[in-house]
Amino acid sequence: MKTWITALLTISSLLCFGQKKANVDKEEWKQLFNGKNLDGWDIKIRGYELNDNFGQTFRVEDGKMVVRYDQYDDFKQKYGHIFYKGDFSYYKIAVEYRFVGEQAPKGEGWAWRNSGIMVHGQPAETMGKDQDFPASIEVQLLGGNDKKRTTCNLCTPGTNVVMNGKLITQHCINSTSQTYNGDQWVRAEVLVLGDSLIQHFANGEKVLEYNKPQLGGGNVSGHDPALMIAGKLLDHGSISLQSESHPVEFRKVELLNLKGCMDPKAKNYKSYYVKEDNSTCDYGKRKK
Incomplete structure (x- = not known):
């Protein structure tokens, strides 16, 4: 019986894989950014109330969602996030991004050409006024510096994950991606399957994989401790994009539910x- 079930599952998997390949052009991606305005999004910048978009940090220019700092005299760790309204559990999120221009005055060195896609995050309205990052899984987006500097890495503000059966408490884990120097556009995709599996892709190449996203660890400040239940698996949450002091542009933000x-x-x-x-x-x- 066990052999028969194994054979059936194998055949079913092959059928599904073949169907997936045949239907790949029929995937119906929903455009989260409409190319015109920030309708459907909430903004939270450290030190400011929800939807106080200090300095017009998040704005739309030439059909792109952009992060700008031309009204900043001093970054002062005013980390920001723009949240798409809603709660998501099983999906693919994709962005096409590039870094441009100069970093905001007094931005940290590590934040040079640095942004991120936050998945399985806490709701924007639960963040403290002075909270720096939402408890979430961060798909770190990095621009190159003419040395090896991967993108679609993993960082874990207020979270941990499991890799190869082991709990990982290290804050950031590098992917196996290429380095993307200059102002070139890069497509980052994240496959999120509840609390079971998350995979990162850079320009179509799978570069990182892990399991069991969960609350725990540090690297978050200004939050409500009551919300941080260590070990609680994350099977749903918010999606947001980061402002960490370097100008970045998103020409596409789309989701496959x-x-x-x-x-x-x-x-x-x-x-x-x-x-x-x-x-x-x-x-x-x-x-x-």
């Missing part, structure tokens, strides 16, 4: 990942 396709709690999960509205899964699985 896999809720109901890859979520084992979804109603039709065992029916080859059919969506709850009975349409086929964008991730390439077939109807029963």
